[in-house]
Amino acid sequence: MKKIHLLILKSFIRPFVVTFFIVMFVLLMLFLFKYIDDLIGKGFQWYIILELMMYASMTNVAMALPLSILLSSIMTYGSLGENYELVAIKSAGISLGRAMYPMMIVVTMLSIGAFLFSDYMLPIANFKYYSLLYDVRQQKTAFLISEGVFNNSFPGYSIRVKKKDADGQTLHDVMMYKKEENSDNLSVLFAKEGVMYRTPDDLFLVVKFKNGVQYIEEKGKNSFNPRQQFTRRRFASTEQKFDLSGFKMKRTDASEWRSTIQMMNLKQLSLSQDSVAKTLAKSTSSNMSMMAPYLKYFTMLHKAPKDGTLKPMPAVELKGKELESALPQAQSEAQSLREMLRPMAERYAEESKTVRKYSIEYQKKFTLSAACLALFLIGAPLGAIIRKGGLGLPVVVSVIFFLLYYIIATIGEKSAKEGSITPAMGMWAAIIILTPIGLFLSYKAANDSVLFDTEAYKRFFNKLFKRKAVQA
Known part of the structure; x- marks a missing residue:
């Protein structure tokens, strides 16, 4: 391999890896912002959250990979152009096409890997992600008793606590309603203090009430007497157990998700x-x-x-x-x-x-690979034309082109779902539109175009206006 090819590959690998993980991190933050309410306060183990984030990251590869290829290719060739390394390469008799040759091989390998990922890994990642996310969202909150509100976490009970100490266990001014199922019995308990704790096996929550009174209203013992029985009981200490089995995370049957399209x-x-x-x-x-x-x-x-x-x-x-x-x-x-x-x-x-x-x-399995190639055809010559490296102008230009690709792809997919156009046309519309743009930019870059040179446009318009003034 020539040293020039090795230089270009080294210049591409580093920004590609960096931009890929940056984009993945941004998309992961968007996922967390979207589902933060479903994750916080439910008592999940740390590995459940980590597993969900890992599967969410895998589902974001379809968006992160094309964008990182576009951005890194612009940065690579923009940096080479800014440091006049492309000029040195061309002066050595090596055309831009030959300079892009090793990059094309790498991007083609990445495209093949993207296809294999979308066909083999992505269905499994989607299955794990959506099934786990569903179970997480169905999980009840771990904040069982909060201050100042009636907590109905436990079936048949409603508990209100006026104040909780900093330890999270000591309660003050407790009120508890109890309504038995299929019965008219009603029990109301008032206590000045209370202490709650979990059993060692974490199967029950025990609340110990202190210095209170309990009012119980129930039917009379004799069936012929319609009058109800009312009982008032004062206590120095009593306790109530609440079953926590309903707060344990339960996984749904895997067969319920196998028929989903994204899992195939x-x-x-x-x-x-x-x-x-x-x-x-x-x-x-x-x-x-x-x-x-x-x-x-x-x-x-x-x-x-x-x-x-x-x-x-x-x-x-x-x-x-x-x-x-x-x-x-x-x-x-x-x-x-x-x-x-x-x-x-x-x-x-x-x-x-x-x-x-x-x-x-079905078409999505192929469009991911094609998008990587199409965006590279745009990014590499565009970087050679603008001749700017770093994370400034390349980021702006790459985001514009990626938004263009994403908007066209979204509109095409929606139109295909509605039946306005064929699925193949809808899914390949963005590739069909962007590929000629990439070929045009490659032609301009190979011929040292001044496509983004503002001075050239100023000279053109000055000549145009002077010509009109002379004719007038």
Whole structure:
């Protein structure tokens, strides 16, 4: 390998690794900001949070990898241009295309790795991430008793504490309501103080009440006496156990998530799409036979013709009473047919949308690799043109182009889901639009273009205005 190629590779690897982890960190912070309320205060072990963050980071690779390739390629060639190293390379008789040759090999390898990741690793990461996130969000809070509010964490109980000490265990001015299920019994307890603690096996929360009174209202002991019984009991100390089994994190069955589209690889997506497409075709072909009982054979063919064309039936002229009786009958038949076709149309639309979703996810496995190549074709020549390294102008330019790619890809995906365009066209729209831009920038960079030179634009407009003034 030539020393120039080694120099360019070394100049690319460092900013690529740095920018990749920076983008991953930013996306991870966005994830934490979004789900911070579902993570804080639920008593999770540290490794549960770490595991969830790891899976969330893996799902963000599809966005972080293209952006880091774009940014690092702009920084690499921008730094080489700023330090006049590209000028030295060209003066040695090496074209920009040859200078990009090792980078193309590296980016191609990264693209192949991105495809393998999206096909093999990403479905597993999505499965682990969404299932764990669902269980985390379903978990009850660990702050069982808070100050100044009625806490209903325990079924059948409502507890209000006026004040809690700094130790989190000593309570003051406690009020507890108890309502038994399937019973009219009602118990209210007031205590000046209380202490709560967990049992050593962490299965129960014990609250010990001190210096209080308890009021219990229940039915009379004799069934023939409708009067209720009221009991007042004063105590110096009493305690109540609360079951904590409902606050333990429970994992849902893995089979509930296996059929989700994001958890499938290419083979599973293809099989599932074919299965839904066959079901859709079968239901479509059976629509004619289902419509037949609602139609008369002399006004509508009872089966579709072989050539696929429907010929108009000869018109029948009705007069008088026949016309008066035919109109209500036709209206009734049309109403019945419409009621029958409505669920069929809804089912057809839903199954068609499912087929499009499978096709969109299938195309996503390839667009990630193509996006890496397309954004590199933009980043490398763009860095050679602007000739600025570091994290200043390259960051601004890369964010603009990445937003352009992301917006086009999002609009294309949404349009494909709605059926406005084909899934292939929707998912590849951003690549189709950006690739010619990358080729154009590569051509301009290879010919030492002044595409971003403000002085060149000033000279052009000055000449243009002077020409107009002379003509005037």
